Amino acid sequence: MLQLTPSHSLHQPLLSPQSLPFSLLQTCKSQREAEQHHAISLKTGTFSHPAIASRFLSLYADPKINNLDYARSVFDQIEEPTLVSWNVLIKCYVGNQRSHDAIVLFYELLHELVPDNFTVPCVIKGCARLNAIGEGKQIHGLVLKIGLGLDKFVQSSLVSLYSKCGEIGLARKVFDQMLDRDLVTWNSLIDGYARCGEVEVAMELFDQMRERDSFSWTVLVDGLSKCGKVEMAREIFDRMPNRNLVSWNAMINGYMKSGDFEMARQLFSRMPTRDIITWNSMIAGYEFNGQFMEALELFQEILEEDIMPSHATLVSALSAVSGLATLSKGRWIHSFMVKHGFELDGVLGTSLIEMYSKCGSIECALAVFRAIDRKKLGHWTAIIVGLGMHGMADQVLELFLEMRKNGMHPHGITFIGVLNACSHAGLVDLGRYYFNLMINDYEIEPTIEHYGCFVDILCRAGCLDEAKNVIESMPMKPNKVIWMSLLSGARNHGNVEVGDYAARHLIDVSPDTVGCYVLLSNLYAAADKWEKVSQVREMMRKRGVKKDPGCSSIEHRGVLHEFIVGEKSHPRTKDIYCKLTEMREKLKSVGHVPDTSQVLLCLEEEKEKEAELENHSERLAIAYGLINLEPGSPIRIIKNLRVCNDCHSVTKLLSSIYDREIIVRDNSRFHHFRNGSCSCKDFW
């Protein structure tokens, strides 16, 4: 089946590569120029020389022209491509981030010719890029069959593949079989050990090496800092003879990932040169650790230094914006992206959709989504999750259908969005339906997050027994989120027995969860079990559990104003409290009676409880918004805790009293208040 010698090698034109226009080709700078030479070559017949044809291939794939598809069509025109031309094309695919095509091409090649010691390292590199360990192993088998098993480059590429894919045992096996190991092979193996956390072995190998290059040092520094051993990484880094930019970046990345901003900053300011990756590591690190302000400050600095952000920079910056929900900043970044021609059809589109949804502007999220031409799974998922957060269950289910009609296969996260929407909208039957659809039709193994959503759906709908059954039969240990759902379901449906049960488990897995004590105490209070309420208080006191203070923020003219419950330190405090008084009067006149049932602990007097409600952070933020924002523009608020009952009804009333749209993001979803009602239909 496989031909061992190219059959046409005997009919090559008698031309030596030297007599051909190689030098001319080398100077080609554009597609047009290349095509002109190509035409001449076809006319004069030199194209039939395999070396010339291959040269054209690598020319079209050259970064200067970078027209890989054209290279492919040229390849398809070669009557009987030699192995070299196949090799060139495979290499080009891998080199241009199209490893999948490279592997497909490799399988096509197998029908025609036997790959050689040039083909294999290329295609294995492609497998490594894609983490395609299965393909890699198959090719490894083939390598042994066709007798390339002892080729140094082939073996070296296999060591690298296995190291990168976490198969360190296999990497070692190939390494041990090698007769002729060089620096590159050693480095690949050390990289593998460092990546999978076998630090001691990596260090041992490093010490055994006869010679090291900067690569060896860098691999070790990066590997150590990636698996959390930043101090060890630092020791190596300090001993390193000629530190390169990559090793600085690896150290900074390691410090940032471990949350040691100080040390990262120190290196950042000390290093001789920085590149975009340095900046990205810093920005992504801050974002990863929830330090959104710092992330955005650095993003600002990049722009001030006239450095062009990369995709990665923008992804991190947009995530930071999502965290703070500073819509105007997000809009600014969006227009920056449009102005500088960043494509929205990849991850950036997903980030934008996410940013707009998390900043409360689901309309803009939808507009971005609609404007993306070739929508990918990530875009569908992002908008579905976004709509779910906004409680727009109808649209979620509609889009989910549309998505499937477009031939997309939802993945686990898409279902998180769908289930989440069902939960926020109280769609218990649909929730059951989609949970089963996911398992049976799409064969997706539910993760703990899926169980979390499903249990939440059941609990909100009051199906507490069914929820309990699901929890008891799920294959993994229930986490905090799941017990919290059950407990709050029990609270909402006044089921003390289930509440007790949930609280016991919750305190067991996560004794510091304040919400647990709050909910439990609410539950007992509602059931008039006052001795139990004081037991809960006592338990909190003994364990030193403190309630997170409520905190709300609002953006005004690009500045984020934060309000903590009851605080009086904002420069405009006087105006704010004036407004609060006005709000109280207006609320009273429309007949609002404060609902103190969820005020927690310690406050004995009804008056005190009412006062505490009035100081809830979102009220301060709303007051600030009413004073300062343009009349008619929506007031957008981000809150760290769940909105309490009283604030919810108050905000509804305020939206009609002041004729304002008020959009509140709490710790799990959005509420759109308009004309006296809320998008959550009082179900949250």
Place this chain on the structure above:
DNA sequence: CTAGGGTTAG
């Protein structure tokens, strides 16, 4: 005209 090793983001 062809071969193996490193950093960010998702």
